[in-house]
Amino acid sequence: MIVVQNLKKYYGKNVGIEDVSLEVKEGEILGLIGPNGAGKTTTIRILMGFLSPDAGKALISGKSMPKEIDFVKKNLGYIPGEVNFYGDMKIKEFLKFNRAFYKKIDLKYERYIVETLGIDLNKKFKELSLGNKKKVAILQALVHKPKYLILDEPTSGLDPIIQQKFYKLLDKHKKNRAVILFSSHILSEVEKLCDKFAMIKDGKIIMSGEISKLRDISIKQVHIYGLNFCNSLEKYPYKKEDMDYIFEIKQSQMKEFLKEILNCEFKDIEIKNQALEDIFLKMYRW
Numbered sequence: 001m002i003v004v005q006n007l008k009k010y011y012g013k014n015v016g017i018e019d020v021s022l023e024v025k026e027g028e029i030l031g032l033i034g035p036n037g038a039g040k041t042t043t044i045r046i047l048m049g050f051l052s053p054d055a056g057k058a059l060i061s062g063k064s065m066p067k068e069i070d071f072v073k074k075n076l077g078y079i080p081g082e083v084n085f086y087g088d089m090k091i092k093e094f095l096k097f098n099r100a101f102y103k104k105i106d107l108k109y110e111r112y113i114v115e116t117l118g119i120d121l122n123k124k125f126k127e128l129s130l131g132n133k134k135k136v137a138i139l140q141a142l143v144h145k146p147k148y149l150i151l152d153e154p155t156s157g158l159d160p161i162i163q164q165k166f167y168k169l170l171d172k173h174k175k176n177r178a179v180i181l182f183s184s185h186i187l188s189e190v191e192k193l194c195d196k197f198a199m200i201k202d203g204k205i206i207m208s209g210e211i212s213k214l215r216d217i218s219i220k221q222v223h224i225y226g227l228n229f230c231n232s233l234e235k236y237p238y239k240k241e242d243m244d245y246i247f248e249i250k251q252s253q254m255k256e257f258l259k260e261i262l263n264c265e266f267k268d269i270e271i272k273n274q275a276l277e278d279i280f281l282k283m284y285r286w
């Protein structure tokens with residue numbers, strides 16, 4: 001289990017995190033979600049043993065981080081927000097080095113990840129694009145099948161196809177009872193992938209729980225261009241400019257809304273996720 005209790009960290013006078021508590025059990029993925037500067041990386045860096053908290057507890061498998069990191073290191077996989085490995089090493093040399101460190105690497109699984117993500121083993125790390133560096137970071141984090149996975153915005157820089165493949169890989173680890181903490185600023189990604197969420201803002205957890213709770217607050221913006229307005233749409237909140245409308249539709253109302261819109265005439269339709277910042281603004285108004 002990963003347990004974080006009332007964690008606090010200041011950088012001099014600046015708040016890093018003020019009060020963070022969360023819990024991730026076996027076979028669970030928790031999405032730590034928050035906008036830029038909210039405190040996701042600070043929380044993760046304490047759990048990874050890189051920073052000491054000013055107050056509170058960060059426990060992995062009952063061991064206190066950062067002091068007891070050596071007890072869990074080999075059972076931990078980590079994807080940093082900014083990946084930077086051994087620049088001059090070819091990826092195949094890096095894998096050799098990794099095998100020496102972890103000893104019991106499953107070579108079939110190593111090959112499977114390399115092929116799934118399409119990693120070029122003959123390139124040097126420094127020659128890779130940001131997205132391809134991220135793929136190597138994923139490989140390095142997953143290949144030893146760790147019990148604990150701590151992932152700091154792991155999908156940033158990945159194209160949508162690789163993102164999907166990465167989600168599938170994570171699902172395998174989840175099914176093998178891994179404990180997974182996943183930070184993101186993309187609400188829809190957390191909705192899709194995670195079992196639980198914790199929302200962080202200005203260093204504090206402002207909401208947490210089962211993922212179904214997120215669906216109640218997650219609103220889609222449906223842009224409808226060239227709409228001949230029908231009376232049945234009056235019950236949904238909207239903004240309009242000429243014949244272009246933006247409706248704000250709750251996830252739970254979406255099916256019914258789409259059925260009704262099909263009875264009206266329009267030229268084009270686009271469904272967008274509301275920006276996380278807008279959701280936070282709304283939550284503060286409640």
Ligand SMILES: Nc1ncnc2c1ncn2[C@@H]1O[C@H](COP(=O)(O)OP(=O)(O)OP(=O)(O)O)[C@@H](O)[C@H]1O
Pocket residue numbers: 011014015016017034035036037038039040041042043081185
């Ligand atoms: N080394 C540092 N020195 C001073 N302040 C810092 C330092 N690192 C982080 N902070 C501050 O701590 C707060 C939390 O930052 P953190 O990097 O944990 O947020 P984050 O949620 O990971 O953001 P992002 O999504 O932008 O990566 C921010 O206000 C940030 O400015």
